[in-house]
Amino acid sequence: MTLTIYGCYRSRASRNIWLANELGLAFTHVPVIQVYRLPDPNAPGAPMHTQSPEFLAVNPKGQIPAIDDDGFKLQESLAINLYLARKHGGPLAPKDAQEEGLAVMWSLWASTAVESHALNIQYHMAAYPPEKRDPKLVEAALAALPGPFAALDKALAEGGGFVMGGRFTVADINVAEIVRYAKPAAQLFEGAPHVKAWLDACHARPAFQAMWTARDAEPA
Structure with a gap:
């Protein structure tokens, strides 16, 4: 059985690599880069990219990440994580149909309620050079995210510091990898102390640290 994960570390493939590390899965990593990051994707010696x-x-959608799991091809990082957790089981996987529903719910919630605003914070407060930043997008994100952060903070307080099931699961990985984008806005986390403690704990896990070390070693 062979699992191949396609995508660079500086992409949503980080979610799948983190989970694979947590599960102790052997996998082949194929570093596919986003085509927009290349000045000339057709140049001789250009790396494999999303339009290769x-x-x-x-x-065929031309997006990373994607996996090939012994011939089964799947895309979309959150779906990949839910699939791998279900397949390999253990404490990171939902234990029953109710937890499976919760894992899907939290993953979709983070994707729809948090991700776009959190990415605007990441890009326009930190990643982009100053001349490319749009303060209006930051302002809109800071206005939109306190409500979702409060909802997550309440759930974590009631759930013993975890998104579901009173233990660390794939749902924590899926949500944490989205909430992470908002880290440049410290005020959001000051207003949601359970979210801050939870994200810090997620990032202290050896499996995350192994992924992040590899990410840091990858060219920006």
């Missing part, structure tokens, strides 16, 4: 024919054979 060999990658499009894995994901």
Whole structure:
């Protein structure tokens, strides 16, 4: 059985690599880069990218991450994590249908209620050079996120510091990898102390640290 994860560390593939580390899965990593990051994707010696024919054979949508699990191809990082957790089981996986529903619910909630605003914070407060930043997008994100952060903070307080099931699960990984984008806005976390403690605990896990070390070693 062979699992291949396609995508660079500086992408949503980080979610899948973190989970694979947590599960102790052996996998092959194929570093596919986003085509927009390349000045000339057709230049001789250009790395494999999201429009490379060999990658499009894995994901015709031309997006990373994607996996090939012994011939089964799947895309979308959150779906990949839910699939891998269900397949391999253990404490990170939902234990029953109710927890499976909760894991999907939290993953979709983070994707729809948090991710776009959190990415605007990441890019326009930190990642982009000053001349490319849009303060209006930051202002809108800071106005939109306190409500979702309060909801997550309440759930963590009631759930013993975890998103569901009173233990660390795939749902924590899926949500944490989205909430992480908002870290440049410290005021959001000051207003949601359970979210801050939970994210710090997630990032202290050896499996996350191994992924992040590899990410830091990857060219920006």
